[in-house]
Amino acid sequence: MTVRTTDFKHVSYLWDDAKAAELAGDEVALLIYRSNLLGADLRLTNYGGGNTSCKAIAKHPLTGQETEIMWVKGSGGDLGTLKQSGLAALYVDSLRNLKNIYRGLAYEDEMVELFNHCIYDLKSKAPSIDTPLHGFLPFKHIDHLHPDAAIAIAAAKDGERITKELFNGTIGWVPWQKPGFELGLQLRKCLDDNPGIRGIMLGSHGLFTWGDTAFESYINTLEVIEKCAEYLEANYGKKKPVFGGQKIESAGQNQRRKQAAAIAPVLRGFCSSEKHMAGHFTDDARVLEFINSNDLDRLAPLGTSCPDHFLRTKISPLVLKLKPNEEISDLKALKERLAPEFEAYRNMYAEYYNSCKHDNSPAIRDANPVIILYPGIGMFSFSKDKQTARVAAEFYTNAINVMKGAEAISEYTSLPRQEAFNIEYWLLEEAKLQRMPKPKPLSGKVALITGSAGGIGKAIARKFIEEGACAVINDNDAGRLQKANDSFNSEFGKDAYTAVVLDVTDATSIKNAFEEASLEFGGVDIVVNCAGISISKPIEEHTEKDWDLLYDILVKGQFLVTQEGVKIMRKQAIGGDVLNIVSKNALVSGPNNAGYGSAKAAQLHLSRLNAAELGTDHIRVNTVNPDAVISDSKIWEGEWAAGRAKAYGITIEELPAFYAKRTLLNEVILPEDISNACFAFVGGLMNKSTGNVLNVDGGVANAFVR
Missing domain, CATH: 3.40.225 (L-fuculose-1-phosphate Aldolase)
Structure with missing residues (x-):
């Protein structure tokens, strides 16, 4: 049988003969291959929907006798990403013998536990409720899908008549019945009453198709769905306007x-x-x-x-x-x-x-x-x-x-x-x-972390995603952001985050970033002000431009981002968190640090002021004070490292050890240490805490708040 991709207009023909030839003789591998192809086309079935199966001969592990086994998609999972670990494998005879103890429709749920007595592969995925639907049909390969085109006919008032006429009686019809043991028996009865049919339409539900080989089942499935879709297309607008015609026009x-x-x-x-x-x-x-x-x-x-x-x-x-x-x-x-x-x-x-x-x-x-x-x-x-x-x-x-x-x-x-x-x-x-596993602490929450393409911000975003949140990662450097985007996509997938260029000194850029958060995730619950810059110079070398840049990014940026975030939180009226990543320098006086240190002090006091104002909205504002977080930090790529080394009379290479030795705990501080501190504030155990400062600096006595 020669099939061309052009034979189909409404479905995708994806079968690769060469790939299938490599799997020849392995029916389970061919089942997985076919399932992945079907799941790749959302016109055939939706995410997590439908199930497929194959039957083949295997040796009984106890008797060594050849026995018919059915491999079928187990409970949960998705056809597009199905692997062998997602299959349930059962003895066909054992499954069919359950008919002998079936007590009727009112008791069909009790049959599900009995599926476990039919399992061939002890590493099987749990059998799904649809297992008997495949088991009671005799075909080697079966597809049960939920294609829109077929369900449209199945959900039509005249669905049974249309199915019979459209397929000239080659597709059977089973009226609506909840998935389960009874439906499996009805499928078999439909087949017995209509020998030679190529599939069965389930009223209001979906489609069953089959074949003697994986390829025959695949082609049969495509042909049936294609015919349904052609029929619908030929009738759109023929008898009446689609959905009764347009009532209003969309906005641009x-x-x-x-x-x-x-x-x-x-x-x-x-x-x-x-x-x-x-x-x-x-x-x-x-x-x-x-x-x-x-x-x-x-x-x-x-x-x-x-x-x-x-x-x-x-x-x-x-x-x-x-x-x-x-x-x-x-x-x-x-x-x-x-x-x-x-x-x-x-x-x-x-x-x-x-x-x-x-x-x-x-x-x-x-x-x-x-x-x-x-x-x-x-x-x-x-x-x-x-x-x-x-x-x-x-x-x-x-x-x-x-x-x-x-x-x-x-x-x-x-x-x-x-x-x-x-x-x-x-x-x-x-x-x-x-x-199902218990929800993670940040499940359902959305966090926008400024400066999150690297260093501390990236670590915070990663930590929050690992704990269940969605993250809006951003940076003013598009190239750096793209690298972070690639990393997050590979690690977490598209549903965990979105990436947007954000300049914290630009109110329009900030507004755009929060609009993106609202469009992607519905709003925002956690705002982390992490974007930073450091300039270390003696007072005589410090320029007005240096001063303005520090205050624009650190102080004005924190204010503008918080202001826009609070607007979103007030719309939601479900509380929220603002975390400000400040610095040990907000509390400790040091040389060559007039601009940076005073800006950090302003950030710290702005945090207190915001905490005092936003408590009535149940928005908590807390501060994390790091020190000397060098790993993956853009700050340390520039003149800051040289300036601090000069101030302390050491080389740049000696800075990490120098900072560690001056702490009470003699520890190097990593981005992950700061992200853990942030999670401590928002993870659910400190929901009644606001206006606090948490130092993560290895222990610098001069930075103690009290």
């Missing part, structure tokens, strides 16, 4: 971003009423087409159909009643307008919970919206971390695609609220949530 791109940046911290504050949430914003064209349409008010409350979409986006979004050009500079007035909308949403969610709950349902979860739609501007999503918020937005975009397709060919139908509740508050889903 620059205005959308400005408006989104201005309102995001306010929305984040409302959504963080129970715990800090990270945010995400998108003004993707598909989103704008939906939120600007006449059908928005009718379709948005219906919610989603596919369980994967629903679990990540909640029962329905919150649609803001704001105009795209709304004036939102009056913070008090804006909050007064939005507060009833959030209260109504929370009440709706509580009513949904109370009307659908069972005697053994888990307690109600956070009632705040995950998805917020602002007509003319875009979509916001808020969740426990940036990745989860971003993925939620991707899933709701999938849901928009599904609604668009279903409305074009028929009428969109969502999951009934009771069915939706049964999935959201499924005891098996709750057990999975309970098994």
